[in-house]
Amino acid sequence: MSKTTQVKIERKTNPRTPVLIAALKEGSRQNEAAIWRDVAKRLEKPGRNYAQVNLSKISRYAKDGETVLIAGKVLGAGLLDKAVTVAAYNFSVTAIEKITSLGGKCLTIEQILEENPKGSGIKILQ
Template identity: 65%
Template structure:
């Protein structure tokens, strides 16, 4: 890792993000899975550029029993009528509640990396 990249990662305000970025890159190398490298690159950017996805967008773009990964935060605006597993950096309280009401799951990016190490069957939503 170059010094420039390392300095950029170390400056993150959320202490969880730098270690997550390193884990994502390591997983990408081990499994030859481009999805984890893509998510790491998205999280290296400034936080203001992270994805913020409302439940209404999840409802439009996901199918039942699908795994959706959001490289940012899931917000509770809108109605969710699908049972989906959502992996994200963060969730609003109302988003967690609405996802659970529909039989879905809210999981962290770290957890989805352990469940699906190769990254297959995951849809990225930004």
């Protein structure tokens, strides 16, 4: 009697995710920027393991004018006291309001990849 093993194939339900992962890997190869490969690996994990970062954590670890990348969602809890550029997979509505009210910018990961293909000066938070 032979045992059959089932192979679980992971598929992302959001069609944006596999396209973004492929773009990050391509950007990593073309620009020799390891940061994009790291972000792609983080996004390949199940969605329940994506980072969820509050504004209070961004305020604690980011300097004024710095660019921060979150491979997950930015949540609006906490106070932000400086203008920072935040790139993330997703944002809550309150997070967008608080970041932009201080003169900061909210970008998608696709936008930051296009604006800064070398990935220089970006801090990853998780």
